Amino acid sequence: MLIELRDVNKTYQGAQPLHVLKGIDLDIDRGEFVSIMGASGSGKSTLLNILGILDGYDSGEYRIDGTLIKDLSERQAAEYRNRMIGFIFQSYNLIGFKTAVENVELPLFYQGVPRRERHRRAMEYLDRMGLTDWAGHYPNEMSGGQKQRVAIARALVTKPDIILADEPTGALDSKTSVEIMELLRELNRKDRLTIIVVTHESGVANVTDKIVHIKDGVIGAIEENSRHDASPFGETTLMK
Amino acid sequence: MGRFFDTDRFKEILDTLSRNRGRTLLTGFGVFWGIFMLILLVGGGKGVKQLVAGSLNSFSSNAAMVWTDRTSKPYKGLGKGRWWNMSMGDIDRLAALVPELDVISPQSFGWDRPVATYEERTSSINIRGQRADYARIEAPTIRYGRFISEMDVAQARKVCVIGKQVWQNLFPGGNDPTGKRIRIGASYYTVIGVDYNDHSVVNINGRGDEAVVIPITTVQRLYNKGDAVDVIAVTAREGVVMSDILPKIRAAVASGHQVDPTDEKAVPILNTEMFFAMIDSLFKGVNILIWLIGIGTLLAGVIGVSNIMMVTVRERTSEIGIRRAIGATPRMILSQIMTESLVMTLVAGAAGLVLAVVILDGLELANTTDGILKAHFQVGFWTAVGAVLLLSVLGVAAGLAPAARAMKIKPVDAMRDE
Numbered sequence: 001m002l003i004e005l006r007d008v009n010k011t012y013q014g015a016q017p018l019h020v021l022k023g024i025d026l027d028i029d030r031g032e033f034v035s036i037m038g039a040s041g042s043g044k045s046t047l048l049n050i051l052g053i054l055d056g057y058d059s060g061e062y063r064i065d066g067t068l069i070k071d072l073s074e075r076q077a078a079e080y081r082n083r084m085i086g087f088i089f090q091s092y093n094l095i096g097f098k099t100a101v102e103n104v105e106l107p108l109f110y111q112g113v114p115r116r117e118r119h120r121r122a123m124e125y126l127d128r129m130g131l132t133d134w135a136g137h138y139p140n141e142m143s144g145g146q147k148q149r150v151a152i153a154r155a156l157v158t159k160p161d162i163i164l165a166d167e168p169t170g171a172l173d174s175k176t177s178v179e180i181m182e183l184l185r186e187l188n189r190k191d192r193l194t195i196i197v198v199t200h201e202s203g204v205a206n207v208t209d210k211i212v213h214i215k216d217g218v219i220g221a222i223e224e225n226s227r228h229d230a231s232p233f234g235e236t237t238l239m240k
Numbered sequence: 241m242g243r244f245f246d247t248d249r250f251k252e253i254l255d256t257l258s259r260n261r262g263r264t265l266l267t268g269f270g271v272f273w274g275i276f277m278l279i280l281l282v283g284g285g286k287g288v289k290q291l292v293a294g295s296l297n298s299f300s301s302n303a304a305m306v307w308t309d310r311t312s313k314p315y316k317g318l319g320k321g322r323w324w325n326m327s328m329g330d331i332d333r334l335a336a337l338v339p340e341l342d343v344i345s346p347q348s349f350g351w352d353r354p355v356a357t358y359e360e361r362t363s364s365i366n367i368r369g370q371r372a373d374y375a376r377i378e379a380p381t382i383r384y385g386r387f388i389s390e391m392d393v394a395q396a397r398k399v400c401v402i403g404k405q406v407w408q409n410l411f412p413g414g415n416d417p418t419g420k421r422i423r424i425g426a427s428y429y430t431v432i433g434v435d436y437n438d439h440s441v442v443n444i445n446g447r448g449d450e451a452v453v454i455p456i457t458t459v460q461r462l463y464n465k466g467d468a469v470d471v472i473a474v475t476a477r478e479g480v481v482m483s484d485i486l487p488k489i490r491a492a493v494a495s496g497h498q499v500d501p502t503d504e505k506a507v508p509i510l511n512t513e514m515f516f517a518m519i520d521s522l523f524k525g526v527n528i529l530i531w532l533i534g535i536g537t538l539l540a541g542v543i544g545v546s547n548i549m550m551v552t553v554r555e556r557t558s559e560i561g562i563r564r565a566i567g568a569t570p571r572m573i574l575s576q577i578m579t580e581s582l583v584m585t586l587v588a589g590a591a592g593l594v595l596a597v598v599i600l601d602g603l604e605l606a607n608t609t610d611g612i613l614k615a616h617f618q619v620g621f622w623t624a625v626g627a628v629l630l631l632s633v634l635g636v637a638a639g640l641a642p643a644a645r646a647m648k649i650k651p652v653d654a655m656r657d658e
Contacts, residue, residue, distance in 0.1 A: 078570070087565050102255075107567050110563070158567075
């Protein structure tokens with residue numbers, strides 16, 4: 001198993017302690033295309049943060065490829081994130097004053113990859129996203145779909161074990177949403193990439209092979225979705 | 241990442257700074273202005289001090305000037321309010337009664353405002369009758385020729401040393417005027433020297449650069465003054481404090497003229513020692529003020545940098561969060577913010593330094609007449625090095641608080657924002 005979660009608990013301390021994750025058990029194998037679905041407040045964002053080593057947890061175990069991810073120092077966490085995980089965010093989160101190719105290069109910069117090599121690899125991934133001509137453009141000169149594809153190139157460039165996508169189509173129109181999801185599916189099929197998509201849209205989840213439903217901090221059902229007929233785009237939601 | 245001079249890392253910093261040009265300029269301006277003002281004030285203060293001290297330097301620092309006024313006290317049956325004059329006899333009396341004195345040099349002035357003429361040109365002048373030993377009290381800055389000699393005085397020769405302005409008025413070509421004969425009133429005098437010192441320390445009888453120095457004996461004869469003396473300039477021997485012997489000087493002069501030896505109104509004495517001490521403490525005060533203002537301005541600039549960086553760090557929460565999410569460690573963020581601050585401070589400071597140095601250079605140029613530099617305005621090399629070191633320290637200090645805040649930014653903040 002690539003990802004193993006065993007009885008993971010997380011409580012946010014405060015005036016009223018909030019028990020967000022109540023014993024999560026989850027296994028995800030290498031090459032799987034999984035979506036985590038849930039309403040807001042269900043704990044899916046917290047789960048994503050833990051999976052992405054952006055946040056810690058209180059009890060239980062989380063292993064990536066057998067390595068226990070627990071109580072890491074900021075430095076270690078940063079290193080693991082950089083090496084093992086590629087992020088795709090809802091709002092793209094590109095750095096505005098950097099060009100597309102510079103944004104893609106950035107994770108490699110933090111890995112200490114030499115400039116020329118960095119550029120070569122970044123261009124390679126931009127090329128795969130069909131954005132070679134846009135390499136020198138700044139994010140505000142690109143459309144939402146293009147920006148998200150730059151973000152995907154940035155997530156892929158370090159060849160991570162896991163791609164974590166947080167509402168990757170949240171800011172896109174339905175046509176572009178379909179394109180982006182198709183792109184992720186293709187990456188999963190061709191490159192055997194492990195992709196975890198967190199979403200509240202059933203249309204998005206339907207593209208994935210496995211849908212993990214989370215509700216009130218516990219995993220409700222795990223739905224195999226190999227036929228992709230659970231809920232196509234545009235059928236269940238008003239927006240899409 | 242460990243090495244400080246990592247070109248890759250610097251490229252990243254410079255990119256960040258140059259692509260946020262408005263922010264960078266705004267932030268750097270405070271430091272630019274601070275260092276500019278500091279250097280300008282320090283250099284300017286030094287220059288002004290030298291301008292004043294330049295004329296001071298030629299003046300003996302332990303000298304006094306004695307002259308006469310109406311008596312204010314009755315003495316030996318004579319009423320107060322009487323006019324009186326010093327004479328050449330006072331020179332011998334002072335030498336005999338006040339052995340602490342070194343040079344005793346009498347002066348006699350032509351109190352009218354005569355005009356000197358050479359060919360078609362004229363210049364207003366003031367006439368100072370002096371002896372050769374006056375040069376030991378206030379050193380002339382001889383450009384051409386020489387000062388008057390004892391022989392000139394003894395023979396009451398018709399020779400003169402002319403001031404800078406007189407020379408420029410009468411000899412506009414800028415040639416050596418020695419040997420030329422200029423006319424003053426009805427008599428002709430041979431120019432023997434040009435004095436560039438404008439004698440602005442003790443200004444008696446008109447502007448120093450319009451002075452025409454003539455042997456005292458010649459003046460006394462010309463103005464029918466007999467052996468009357470207007471001013472006696474004295475210097476004290478080494479180790480003697482002038483203010484201690486002022487009463488003795490006054491008593492010695494008064495004793496020959498039926499004047500009360502304690503009459504300070506009748507025998508006024510200007511003590512340059514006190515004058516010098518005053519100027520000295522004045523400039524010490526000015527210096528302290530300059531550094532206070534300069535450092536204050538610089539500090540305000542640095543605090544400004546720190547402040548604006550605090551704001552920009554908050555503004556850059558998302559950017560820093562993204563960097564953290566894709567693998568930057570807190571240390572890398574820390575060093576990035578610190579280096580940004582350091583680079584910004586150094587570049588802005590260096591620009592301020594260069595501009596200040598250029599302006600000081602201009603001031604030096606403006607204060608140079610005929611190739612003679614009146615005062616050095618330029619700051620020293622080590623002052624500049626010190627300023628750069630100070631800037632580096634301040635740059636790091638300015639980055640501390642913003643960097644600490646940036647370090648606290650968690651990668652999740654990148655997602656929360658926007």
